[in-house]
Amino acid sequence: MTVTNQPGWLPATFPVQLVEVTMGDRSGYTVRLRVPEADGWLDPVFASSAGRLPLMPRPEHATAFALTGPAHDLRAVPGWAELAAWMTRGHLPLLDENRYDLGIPPVNLEMDPEHWLPDLIVKAGVLANELMVALDMEEIFPYLGAGSPLDHLHDVLRRAGDGPRRSHVAEWRRLDRGLMASSWQTVTDMIEARLIRHG
Known part of the structure; x- marks a missing residue:
């Protein structure tokens, strides 16, 4: 994988995405990876475990949880170790398209x-x-x-x-x-x- 961007930030096209989830007056953050399937669909995978999704109070906390937290579904995705290595070298941007209310x-x-x-x-x-x-x-x-x-x-x-x-x-x-x-x-x-x- 070749990743090029301004120093300190991963590109907007990086496969792992920061996601903001708002419900009412509270927002929380997680990370998502859309995994291509053989049928052409993208299978969404979050830093979730046993059907529960942790939401962190700040974007950087969501990235840290994905990298160092307990076992979660992203760890089972092929290539996750390489993606995680890139995430230790740069910040994930929070794009407007990944903010949901x-x-x-x-x-x-x-x-x-x-x-x-x-x-x-x-x-x-x-x-x-x-x-x-x-x-x-x-x-x-x-x-x-x-x-x-x-x-x-x-x-x-x-x-x-x-x-x-x-x-x-x-x-x-x-x-x-x-x-x-x-x-x-x-x-x-x-x-x-x-x-x-x-x-």
Whole structure:
């Protein structure tokens, strides 16, 4: 692997990513690696263990935990030792694309669709799906898995592209907003129960 960047920092393309997870008024940090599979999908792996994900109070603490903490799922990934060696030589950047707020969807979906934030809802859905897979959360699948109400919601929101038009908002108003908001709240509660907050 060849890594080139400004001194002290690993490049934005480095495979291991810092991830910020916000729920309500609290944020925590972890690291994620998306491992390519034979079928072309990327399998998300976090510094988790036994279906629980530690969240650290600061980004540098998340990196330190991944490097020196107890056994976690990243250690079983082929090539992890080499990646970890690079992480001891430079800091992982925290990119805006890796900041997720899981508290936004259940609150936002209770509002009139004209005030929805589709990009942030879909983005939160990406992380929730990854955690469902990485933490083996079968209990979330009926709410978030393929064919579920929230899966349909996210597909509908993605169709809005860069900005919703009146036709999109009209379509959103036909959705069961109460069901969507309560389903998302259930998902966030289930994820919250799998998080271990430090600090």
